[in-house]
Amino acid sequence: MIAKIFMPVNGNTMKKVYMWTVVAGIVYAGSSFVMSLVITNLLGAAAAGVFRNAMAIANLLGTIGLYNVRMFQVSDVLEQFSFADYSITRILSISAMIIGGVIWLLFAGYSGEKLMVIIALIAFKVGEGIADLLEGRYQQKDRYDVACRGIVFKTLLYLTIFVGCLLTTKNLALSAIVLAVIYFISIIVIDGQLIRQFGEIALKINIKAQAQLIVECTPLFINAFLMMYILNASTYAMERYQGEEALGIFGSLYMMAFVISLVASFALKPLLTILSDKYIKGDKKGFAKILARQSAIIMGITTVAIIGAWFLGTIILTLIFGIDLSSYRLELCLMLVGGAFTALYQLFQYGIIIMRHQIMCLVGSAISAALTWVFTPLLIKNYGIMGASISFVLSMALISVVLLILNWYFLRKDVVVDE
Numbered sequence: 001m002i003a004k005i006f007m008p009v010n011g012n013t014m015k016k017v018y019m020w021t022v023v024a025g026i027v028y029a030g031s032s033f034v035m036s037l038v039i040t041n042l043l044g045a046a047a048a049g050v051f052r053n054a055m056a057i058a059n060l061l062g063t064i065g066l067y068n069v070r071m072f073q074v075s076d077v078l079e080q081f082s083f084a085d086y087s088i089t090r091i092l093s094i095s096a097m098i099i100g101g102v103i104w105l106l107f108a109g110y111s112g113e114k115l116m117v118i119i120a121l122i123a124f125k126v127g128e129g130i131a132d133l134l135e136g137r138y139q140q141k142d143r144y145d146v147a148c149r150g151i152v153f154k155t156l157l158y159l160t161i162f163v164g165c166l167l168t169t170k171n172l173a174l175s176a177i178v179l180a181v182i183y184f185i186s187i188i189v190i191d192g193q194l195i196r197q198f199g200e201i202a203l204k205i206n207i208k209a210q211a212q213l214i215v216e217c218t219p220l221f222i223n224a225f226l227m228m229y230i231l232n233a234s235t236y237a238m239e240r241y242q243g244e245e246a247l248g249i250f251g252s253l254y255m256m257a258f259v260i261s262l263v264a265s266f267a268l269k270p271l272l273t274i275l276s277d278k279y280i281k282g283d284k285k286g287f288a289k290i291l292a293r294q295s296a297i298i299m300g301i302t303t304v305a306i307i308g309a310w311f312l313g314t315i316i317l318t319l320i321f322g323i324d325l326s327s328y329r330l331e332l333c334l335m336l337v338g339g340a341f342t343a344l345y346q347l348f349q350y351g352i353i354i355m356r357h358q359i360m361c362l363v364g365s366a367i368s369a370a371l372t373w374v375f376t377p378l379l380i381k382n383y384g385i386m387g388a389s390i391s392f393v394l395s396m397a398l399i400s401v402v403l404l405i406l407n408w409y410f411l412r413k414d415v416v417v418d419e
Contacts, residue, residue, distance in 0.1 A: 002193040006149045020148035027152050031159045033255050038163050039172065040321045045248030047172055050114055052251040053239050054176075056232040058121035061104065063228045065090075065097035065129035068220035069213070071353050073136040075276040081213050083137055084204040089213050090133045091203075093221075094126055113173045120176035127183045134191045137198050142273060146194060154186040219359040223349075226365040230395050231342070233372045234388035237380040250385050252321045253332050256309070257339030257392070272350055279354050287351070288411060294347050302340035306333050334389035341396035348403035355410045364402030368395045 010016075032055075040048040073086050101122045110118060131154070135147035161182050165175040195201055234254070238247040271290060278287040313332045314325045325332075345364075352361050372395045379387030 002190060003197055006153075006190065006194055007143065007146050007197060017145045017148075020145045020152070024148035024151040024155075027155050031155050034159060035162060036251060036255055037320055038166055040248060040252065040323065042166060042170060043172060045245045045323055047248075048251055049239065049243075049245065049247035050117060051172065051176075052235060052247055054114065054117040054121050056235040057104070057118055058125045060225070060228045060232060061097050061101050061122055062125035062128060063221065063224045064100055065094045065125060066132055066224065067093035067214075067217055068224040069093070069217045070132055070136045071272065071350065072213075072217050072220060072358070073133075074139045074272045075350075075354050076140065077273060077276050077280070079140075081209055082204070082206075083199065084202065085206060085209045085213050086133060086136070087201075087203055088205060088210050089217070090129060092210075092214075094129045097122075097126065097129065116173035117176045120173065120180050123180040124176075124183055127180065127187055131187050131191060134187075134195050137195065139273070141198050143198075144273075150190055150194065154183065154190065157186055158182045216358070219362055220353065223358070223361040223365045226362075226369040227345075227399075230365070230369055230372045230399075231392075233376045233395075234380060234392055237377045238385075238388060241377070241381045242384055246384065249323055249325065249328070250388055252317060252323060252325060253328055253335050253385065253389075254392075256305075256313070256317075256332060257335040257342070271347075272354070275350060276354050284411060291347060291351055291407065295344060298340055298343045298347070302336060302343075306336050309333050309336055328385060331385050331389040334393050338389070338392040338396050341393065341400045344400040345396060345403060348400065348407050351407040352403060352410070355407075357406070357410050360406050360410075361403065363406070364399035367402070368399040371395065371398070 036048055036051065039051050067089065069086060069089060073081075101119075105115065105118065131150075135150065138144065138146040138150075158179050162175050162179040165178045166172070169175065234250065235247065238250050242250075271294065275287060275290060278290065309332050310329060314327075314329045317323075317332070318325045349361055352358060372391065375394075376388070376391040379391045381387070383390070
């Protein structure tokens, strides 16, 4: 029954894949927005700040669990590594994530509701690590539509129950725990059945292959970890220098950039297999054309979003969140610019990974992370939310430009076709 629902015949046509990609991106990105919205209106900006900080910690640890293997996995169209290799690697990375989480919490000094919310969201991210592995398999086998259908259903399920629990109990910690439990159940029920349609699922230890896979993906993991720090540096600094209420306001504005980058990441994922095929066949022009077209789409959508945000953004957000955001119009527009650069970074990173020069991704992220570590606290301490907005834009602009240059260089250097 589940296979019939999530794997319909002829469900992977290009039109349907993009439709489900867009729907999944909107639903997944919108879930964070809705959760933040409900928490802010029901429990206040301070509670939203607690949730925002907990999610930032969980996201950072979640990069260890993911180890950024997904992009390598789905671009492995010739199956250099088996699904068992990817599975064993994910078990190891999630184990490391859990250990890292325990160590973090032992030394961070959190207690009470804050501690429970952080633990629940870390558990939720463990579930995302498992789901990401399985969804990557669907995409690798050219059924990204299956992954997106599952994302839509599972997200709507846990979101509905989380909001219902929060409205009923007004207890953030309990609602976060329920969120994690429901997500795990949905993965077992849905993906536990679907993955059987994609070949052998037995776990086999192949030390040589799995060690090589870890080596290949380590630069991607380091890059992802640095990027997660860059994306959340403002959150950490806001909590430290401006307090949880200011963090709640910042989170309401930042959510717009976060939504844009998440939707863009979903919209870009189907391109991985297409770009991989272009590169393998030596179609340099086709590869570059896709990158250019998607860049233009991202900038076009962002331009429209900024125009709308300038005239109506803070008015709408004030009505939605119940917080006066009318004096943050420029900050909101800057957040959207940062979101656009984040989407461009994701696109250009795909190109570098497909060309198997993933270690070079570290060039941009290392420079950007170092500058973020130095300047973000100073900007936020002195200029508050405006400082956070400026830091976000500059960090993402820098890394996007670096990866654009690297794509141009390696595309000219590596791919040779008849002109």
